[in-house]
Amino acid sequence: MMKEEQHNHQNQRHHRQKKLEFITVKLVRPVAYIILLLLTYTLGYLSASSSSSTIFSSSPPPPPPSSSSIQQFVNLPNQLDHFRVTTHCADPVPSEVVRQTIVDKVFNSTSPYDSFPPAHVRNLLRKKRVKGWGSKGAVFEHLIRKVKPRTIVEVGTFLGASAIHMAELTRQLGLNTQILCVDDFRGWPGFRDRFKDIGMINGDVLLLHQFMQNVVYYNATESVLPVPFTTGAVLEKLCEWGIFGDLIEVDAGHDFNSAWSDINRAYRILRPGGVLFGHDYFTAADDRGVRRAVTLFARIHGLKITLDGQHWVINSS
Numbered sequence: 001m002m003k004e005e006q007h008n009h010q011n012q013r014h015h016r017q018k019k020l021e022f023i024t025v026k027l028v029r030p031v032a033y034i035i036l037l038l039l040t041y042t043l044g045y046l047s048a049s050s051s052s053s054t055i056f057s058s059s060p061p062p063p064p065p066s067s068s069s070i071q072q073f074v075n076l077p078n079q080l081d082h083f084r085v086t087t088h089c090a091d092p093v094p095s096e097v098v099r100q101t102i103v104d105k106v107f108n109s110t111s112p113y114d115s116f117p118p119a120h121v122r123n124l125l126r127k128k129r130v131k132g133w134g135s136k137g138a139v140f141e142h143l144i145r146k147v148k149p150r151t152i153v154e155v156g157t158f159l160g161a162s163a164i165h166m167a168e169l170t171r172q173l174g175l176n177t178q179i180l181c182v183d184d185f186r187g188w189p190g191f192r193d194r195f196k197d198i199g200m201i202n203g204d205v206l207l208l209h210q211f212m213q214n215v216v217y218y219n220a221t222e223s224v225l226p227v228p229f230t231t232g233a234v235l236e237k238l239c240e241w242g243i244f245g246d247l248i249e250v251d252a253g254h255d256f257n258s259a260w261s262d263i264n265r266a267y268r269i270l271r272p273g274g275v276l277f278g279h280d281y282f283t284a285a286d287d288r289g290v291r292r293a294v295t296l297f298a299r300i301h302g303l304k305i306t307l308d309g310q311h312w313v314i315n316s317s
């Protein structure tokens with residue numbers, strides 16, 4: 001009996017030991033891990049926040065910047081030069097040679113109107129197809145009468161509505177004016193939804209040809225010349241070639257970035273005393289692009305903006 005009791009007792013002890021082991025492995029160990037993990041996070045967090053707060057606290061200030069990092073700031077203006085326009089502008093060519101300069105530089109010394117229109121596009125052009133936006137606003141006459149420009153640069157021409165209008169005005173006023181029309185003559189993505197009638201050959205839209213046909217129709221080939229490049233590509237070139245405008249109309253891209261860069265580039269080729277102007281300073285939509293760019297530009301240069309209908313005008317003098 002004694003032996004049996006002893007055996008039972010031993011069995012119970014063994015069973016308790018097993019149970020304790022089970023609890024240790026299954027429960028205590030994971031809980032310990034979790035506590036350890038939490039402790040590590042807490043310590044990490046405390047050390048990180050205490051080190052960042054030293055910047056603002058009364059603890060000793062960080063060591064002074066090394067001389068090389070000071071040097072970085074000293075050289076900042078030079079570094080910014082890489083982002084500035086560095087084109088060297090030539091002295092202005094006399095207005096009598098502006099046309100020939102463009103014909104030489106852009107058209108291999110041959111007028112683009114010679115033998116126009118070429119046979120392969122002739123049947124795809126309309127006798128005239130003009131469409132513009134605010135292209136006959138009173139501003140054109142006001143400024144042409146005031147400035148009496150020998151050279152006009154139009155930045156954004158499309159089918160030539162405003163360029164042809166300016167050519168007519170200068171003719172009526174007896175001015176001998178060259179109008180240079182900067183446009184890539186590609187339209188914009190989706191523009192053919194509204195202008196399906198503008199021909200296309202192998203994906204090449206015939207905007208330049210239709211513009212030239214319009215100029216021919218209005219008998220303005222002697223005063224209107226296309227400059228068929230993007231504004232970004234050619235405005236600085238005009239500066240290098242010494243081509244400056246007495247009057248410059250900016251009416252190409254209407255988003256802020258395009259308007260901003262076009263206005264800045266155009267200003268570089270504005271003859272001292274000349275006038276810069278453009279469309280779309282009027283609606284709330286304009287304020288997201290053109291108006292915002294014009295306002296910022298005028299503020300930076302300390303220039304005054306005047307309004308003429310839907311157009312903005314900046315006098316450089």
Ligand SMILES: C[S@@+](CC[C@H](N)C(=O)[O-])C[C@H]1O[C@@H](n2cnc3c(N)ncnc32)[C@H](O)[C@@H]1O
Nearest residue numbers: 132135156158161162183184187230231252253
């Ligand atoms: C509003 S239309 C010009 C209208 C013209 N001034 C008128 O009133 O008859 C804008 C023209 O600028 C051109 N354009 C837009 N961004 C250009 C860029 N970066 N370079 C060259 N042409 C651009 C377009 O293809 C379009 O022909």
